[in-house]
Amino acid sequence: MESMAKVNYLIGEDEFLACCGSTEFAKQMAAASPFPSLDQAIVAARDLWFNKVDVNEWLQAFSAHPQIGDSPPSSHHSTSAQWSKGEQSTALATATSSSLQELVEWNSRYRQKFGFIFIICASGRSTTEILSVLQKRYPNRPIVEFEIAAQEQMKITELRLANLFSTKTNASMSSDQFPVTTAAKKTEEDRMSIIGGHLTAVSESSDRKASQIPVRTRPPITTHVLDVSQGSPD
Template sequence: MTSSSTPGLTRFNAAEDGTARAVLHDICASGAWAREILARRPYRDAEELLTVSDAAVARLGPADLAEAMAAHPPIGRPTPGDPVSSREQRGMADAPAALRAEMLELTLAYQEKFGHVFLICATGLTAEQMRDAVRRRIGNAPHHEREIVRQELGRINRIRLARLAVTPATPPATTPATEGAAPP
């Protein structure tokens, strides 16, 4: 099989373990997931990386899922100064105040019931779609919701890993607009 590695994936494959681990932690805070991704380097292509990630997410136990979810900000409250968090939650940015208030109420009720933030792959979703999802999911049994969370985490990881794989081989020069920005 021929390699179709991208610049970002080539850089990730060649990175020192500590550097690669830090990059992976920015993608998913689960140590078990990161260890599995690191153990399988080098990757021939992005699809192989995504397949390994999917398998690693499928094997996460409850504590590993909790570790991963603890790093995700609540929907509607992206981490200040984190462009990734803001980009992923863009659908809530311009939501009317009443919808934002309803979302806050729903996500707090969800967190009270399940003991963790409402996790959804928010990329490309509108505020209304996110609200409707939390409304549907709040009635789930904990074991069923844990599997939905696992699926959503897998989707988030795939988007973030795909972005990592296609980043340019040479990062752009630091400018005031990009200074301090988290890597893609």
Template sequence: MTNHPHALAALDALAAADAAELEGILLEVCSSPRWAAAVAAAKPWSDREALLAANAAAMASLTAEDLRDAMAGHARIGRPIAGDAASEREQAGIRGVDRTVLDQLHEANAAYEAKFGHVFLICATGRTALDMLAALRERHPNDAATEAEIVRGELRKINDIRLDRLLDTL
């Protein structure tokens, strides 16, 4: 990603926000309070890459409880939150999909949630419903520790996309 003047101005505006406002903005990106605090503590960010590096560092430091907080802000795959633009945009790959595929997604989600105790999390941007279903089935045999690290990586990717979008819209 390049640092256009608009992105640099957006970074400055974000860094200049008071603590409560910045926390609210960051919690819209990721619902983990610890993540939001860690990213905020890294300000001011010199460029887009510095903000994304703050995301990566914050994600790497999250505990299992923090990861649960972060996952709590995400809809189940195949069931975007109605009226939530981010959820609907990120899960655009399920629009118009055959009901049979949606039923398979719901069944696979239920089995995953029963095993791991949380929603299946994947960076759904640019993925089709069949891609997400295949990934869900592929990851279901993982042990909890392996899956937690995959989730951490997927959350980082989602946050990167959301932070990029935030900078482009500020």
């Protein structure tokens, strides 16, 4: 991933909470701030998410998202809710009444089986594509699906961190009264396009899936994490 300009901005816990709904994740990211670049923030985020926060924090982050096709409730973090709308904009723009109804039914079926909502990095995906992925993942064992959902949550977090750093950079340039040239805008758009394309790419091959799973420094999730008989977390 191409590095963005070094910024060294101190980012608060609430801002990280908009990127990922785990309070412990946000707290630890804020404590580690400032980060000299987006890339280094993402490295820290991956390490925290996959190796340091517990599975209850994963569930808390999952619950901070609206179901695909639904509007975020008023109780959700305002910035997170705004980003959710943007991430689901393609799905909503391509939806029909029948596809939305089918998505609602499959969302309900998924939640009943696994105990948490269907998590997918929806940016740039149509309703049909999202529904297809949901149906493909539905037969998974709970322990497998839990890991996949965590990986999708990290993709969303990385995309939002990119948005956050971009906003910080633009705000700094504006406050310092630095003119933003057309070339600079184009460079920033190209960077964000690369980031977005990288984060929302569908992992179809097993080799690609393997490359997306970070090396763990803690033991993998054990079968006691999920109550398989109930289809929900302990």
